[in-house]
Amino acid sequence: xxxxxxxxxxxxxxxxxxxxxxxxxxxxxxxxxxxxxxxxxxxxxxxxxxxxxxxxxxxxxxxxxxxxxxxxxxxxxxxxxxxxxxxxxxxxxxxxxxxxxxxxxxxxxxxxxxxxxxxxxxxxxxxxxxxxxxxxxxxxxxxxxxxxxxxxxxxxxxxxxxxxxxxxxxxxxxxxxxxxxxxxxxxxxxxxxxxxxxxxxxxxxxxxxxxxxxxxxxxxxxxxxxxxxxxxxxxxxxxxxxxxxxxxxxxxxxxxxxxxxx
Numbered sequence: 001x002x003x004x005x006x007x008x009x010x011x012x013x014x015x016x017x018x019x020x021x022x023x024x025x026x027x028x029x030x031x032x033x034x035x036x037x038x039x040x041x042x043x044x045x046x047x048x049x050x051x052x053x054x055x056x057x058x059x060x061x062x063x064x065x066x067x068x069x070x071x072x073x074x075x076x077x078x079x080x081x082x083x084x085x086x087x088x089x090x091x092x093x094x095x096x097x098x099x100x101x102x103x104x105x106x107x108x109x110x111x112x113x114x115x116x117x118x119x120x121x122x123x124x125x126x127x128x129x130x131x132x133x134x135x136x137x138x139x140x141x142x143x144x145x146x147x148x149x150x151x152x153x154x155x156x157x158x159x160x161x162x163x164x165x166x167x168x169x170x171x172x173x174x175x176x177x178x179x180x181x182x183x184x185x186x187x188x189x190x191x192x193x194x195x196x197x198x199x200x201x202x203x204x205x206x207x208x209x210x211x212x213x214x215x216x217x218x219x220x221x222x223x224x225x226x227x228x229x230x231x232x233x234x235x236x237x238x239x240x241x242x243x244x245x246x247x248x249x250x251x252x253x254x255x256x257x258x259x260x261x262x
Contacts (some may be wrong), residue, residue, distance in 0.1 A: 002205070009042075014128065017221065026049050043083065043085075043237055044085050044107060044120060046107075047085070048088050048163065049085045049087045049088070050081060050107045050108075050111075051076045051079075051107065051110050052069065052087050052090050052096075052100045052105075052110070052111060053089050053090070053092075054097065055068055057112055057208075059071055059262065060111070060112040060226075060261075061112070062121065070261065071130075071261050071262070072093040073089065074260075076089060078248060078253060078257070079108075079245070079248075083240055083241075088106065093143065095251070097109045097111055097229075098123070098229070103124060104231075107230070107237060108229065108237070108241060109123075109228065109230050113125075113226060114225065114226065114227070115225065115227055119229075122231070122232055122233070123230060124230050124231075124232055125228070126228040126238070126241060127242060127245060128227050129226055129228070129245060129248075129254050130201075130226040130254075130258065131220070131224060131225055131226070132200055132201050132202050132203060132225075133220055133222040133223045133224040134198055134200055134220075135198075135200070135204045135219065135220050135221065136197075136218075136219040136220075137189055137196060137197045137198075137216050137218055138194070139196060140196040141217065141223075142236070143166050146174040147170055147171070147173065148174060149172070149195040149196065150175040150188075150193070151166075151174055151175070151177060151194060151195065151196055151197070151198055152165060152178075152184075152186070152188040152189055152193070152198070153176070153178060153182075153197065153199065154178070154182040154184075154185055154199060154203075155178035156217060157182070157199075158213065158222075158224075159185075162222065163198060173194050177193070182197075182200065182203035182214055183203065185197040186199060186204070186207045189216065198221070205232070205262035206262060208241040228241060
């Protein structure tokens with residue numbers, strides 16, 4: 001009798017263990033099923049991609065009486081298409097861009113924006129869609145070739161700062177030729193008044209559109225990336241925007257937009 005009772009107890013324990021294991025597997029299956037079927041995080045809670053722009057910087061963004069146009073505008077529309085969402089542009093001054101992002105007035109900032117290290121605790125920056133850094137245009141390709149040569153640049157610009165840095169570093173002097181506008185510095189290089197011009201990439205591309213017959217050597221010297229800003233806590237949106245931007249760069253869609261304006 002005792003032996004039979006013991007066997008019954010053992011069988012009962014085993015049955016409970018099998019039941020517990022089955023329930024655990026069932027619960028795990030439920031968790032997996034929920035994870036597989038639950039809706040993804042809401043990418044755009046307002047049903048549209050709200051883009052902050054600063055339409056005071058042609059050719060990246062310009063406001064007319066009833067419309068906006070420019071490189072940033074076209075990139076924004078293309079992003080909306082790839083994300084499957086309508087786009088609404090919010091035009092504002094540069095000083096208000098980050099505040100608009102912080103207070104959820106917009107989803108992204110697309111405004112020829114240069115990464116700001118002081119903002120990295122608040123926003124994420126995508127990969128660059130354009131590099132507006134300095135370009136050496138003409139007969140020079142590096143600083144070491146500058147002694148004894150004539151270098152044109154825009155007075156008071158970043159190029160001016162770079163020329164002054166070169167003057168401190170090179171052993172033999174060169175002739176700096178400051179001009180009021182970057183176009184004038186490029187004129188000097190094209191007409192042989194200067195051996196080279198040091199200007200930003202935007203000015204170079206705009207100038208070469210007007211002087212297509214001139215084909216100088218172009219040597220990028222510095223990097224000034226233009227990026228898109230997304231609020232730090234919106235990881236899903238950041239990943240979607242950055243991935244779409246990567247596709248556009250790889251497919252040549254960004255360059256096609258740039259060529260229409262630069």
